[in-house]
Every structure is written in C-alpha cells, then in structure tokens.
Amino acid sequence: MTQALYKRVLLKISGEALMGDGEFGIDLPTVERVARQVKAAREMGVEVCLVVGGGNIFRGLSMAASGMERASADYMGMLATVMNALAVQNSLEALGVHTRVMSAIEMTSVCEPYIRRRALRHLEKGRVVIFAAGTGNPFFTTDTGAALRAAEMGCDALMKGTQVDGIYTADPKTDPDATRFDAISYHEVLARDLKVMDQAAISLTRENGIPIVVFSLKDGIEGALTGAGQHTVVGGSDSAQ
Ligand code: UDP
Numbered sequence: 001m002t003q004a005l006y007k008r009v010l011l012k013i014s015g016e017a018l019m020g021d022g023e024f025g026i027d028l029p030t031v032e033r034v035a036r037q038v039k040a041a042r043e044m045g046v047e048v049c050l051v052v053g054g055g056n057i058f059r060g061l062s063m064a065a066s067g068m069e070r071a072s073a074d075y076m077g078m079l080a081t082v083m084n085a086l087a088v089q090n091s092l093e094a095l096g097v098h099t100r101v102m103s104a105i106e107m108t109s110v111c112e113p114y115i116r117r118r119a120l121r122h123l124e125k126g127r128v129v130i131f132a133a134g135t136g137n138p139f140f141t142t143d144t145g146a147a148l149r150a151a152e153m154g155c156d157a158l159m160k161g162t163q164v165d166g167i168y169t170a171d172p173k174t175d176p177d178a179t180r181f182d183a184i185s186y187h188e189v190l191a192r193d194l195k196v197m198d199q200a201a202i203s204l205t206r207e208n209g210i211p212i213v214v215f216s217l218k219d220g221i222e223g224a225l226t227g228a229g230q231h232t233v234v235g236g237s238d239s240a241q
C-alpha cells in the first residue's frame with residue numbers, strides 16, 4: 001500500500017455531504033460511505049479527526065434571515081452538527097472503528113466535552129475523534145471549527161471532502177472552461193475569493209501552515225492522502241505553486 005503523506009489529518013465534511021440525493025437530513029447509506037473513507041484512512045495508519053457540518057439540518061444564517069436572533073439560530077445550527085456527529089459515529093462503530101464524539105457545547109449524557117489534551121490522547125490511542133458543535137460560538141462556521149481543531153490537534157493537513165475533485169477557476173458545473181488547480185496558495189484563494197472554505201478558516205490554516213487538501217468524496221480519500229489522483233492542495237507561500 002502506498003504510504004500516506006500525512007500522519008494526522010482533520011477531515012471536514014459538510015452536512016450536505018450526508019444527505020445523499022435528499023434535500024434535507026441524514027441519508028444513512030451516504031453516511032456509511034463517508035465512514036468507509038474514514039476507515040480506509042485509519043487502515044493506512046493515518047490518525048483522523050473529523051468535523052461534520054450541520055447545513056443538512058439547520059443553518060443559522062438562513063433562520064436569522066427569516067427574523068430569528070442570529071446567536072440563537074447559530075446555537076441551533078451547532079446542535080444540528082451534534083446530530084450529524086452521532087450519525088457518523090454510529091456508522092463508524094458499525095464498521096469496527098473506535099470513535100469518540102467531543103462537543104464544544106457540553107452535553108455530557110450524549111458525548112464528551114471537548115478537552116484538548118484528552119482529544120490528543122484519544123488520537124494517540126487510534127480513536128477517531130469527531131468534533132461536534134463547531135467552535136461552540138455563534139457567528140462562526142464549522143469550516144472555522146475545522147481549522148481551529150486542526151491547529152489544536154497538530155494536524156498535518158485539513159482534508160476537505162466535497163462533491164468536486166478540487167478547486168476550479170470557476171464553477172465546473174456551469175462553466176465548461178473552468179480549470180482545476182493542482183496547487184494554489186492561501187493568498188490566491190483569498191484574493192480570487194474562491195469558495196473553498198470561509199476566509200476565517202483559510203486565515204487560520206495559513207497562519208499555522210496547515211495545507212488544505214480539497215478532494216472529491218466520490219473519488220475517495222486514499223488518493224488525496226497519498227498525493228495520487230486529482231485534488232487541489234492549498235498551501236505554500238504567497239505566490240501560486
Ligand atoms: N455554527 C456556529 N458556530 C460554529 C459552527 C457552526 O454558530 O462554530 C452554526 C451556524 O449557524 C451554521 C451551522 O452551525 O450555519 C451549521 O454549520 P455549517 O453551516 O458550518 O455547516 P456546513 O455548511 O459545513 O454543513
């Protein structure tokens with residue numbers, strides 16, 4: 001088996017990646033497919049942190065647009081990420097992968113509270129740690145939560161599993177001339193306003209020198225972990241690589 005380029009990674013999955021062909025909620029076969037990729041990464045010897053979004057259930061911003069107080073709506077969004085985390089945990093454990101869910105908002109009868117040193121210990125023991133409830137603060141996103149936890153856990157890369165196989169100059173679904181970057185700098189992602197992750201998340205990864213690897217969940221995580229196959233790596237200095 002080809003060696004993985006990274007010893008410890010954080011995998012960010014958006015809530016929408018869990019809803020399959022549905023328009024809302026959790027599709028268990030889809031969750032299981034994601035879980036299989038996490039298992040594949042573990043079998044390559046990679047330590048895995050996981051952050052799951054909540055957009056398939058609840059997005060604070062859209063509820064705030066309908067008139068709800070933003071902070072309360074965001075707390076509801078964070079609770080949605082806990083539901084997704086439990087669904088992913090269920091699928092992983094069914095595949096025999098040991099996991100812990102740690103929430104940034106304490107709910108001790110459901111999962112562990114997030115304690116950094118404890119999370120590190122879980123990783124050292126080979127457990128997959130699923131970080132729920134984002135950063136625990138309203139006005140943030142799970143992308144930022146992912147960048148934050150990746151820095152705290154000393155991850156070698158932030159893997160962003162999406163529907164497309166990397167970052168394009170334009171939306172490949174609507175623009176036939178769009179081309180994919182193999183590598184791009186943080187600066188260029190920000191300057192071109194490419195919709196990879198939100199700006200706070202890009203800044204955090206940049207400050208901490210953590211590459212972001214954007215890959216297609218359909219193609220699978222193995223190629224992205226070994227540097228084979230199609231994906232985009234965000235990193236490097238201020239000029240495109
Ligand atoms: N959220 C938040 N703080 C965080 C992370 C998430 O308030 O640190 C809320 C926010 O309302 C967001 C929702 O949780 O809309 C779901 O997260 P996100 O939109 O990042 O999920 P994704 O787009 O990845 O599915």
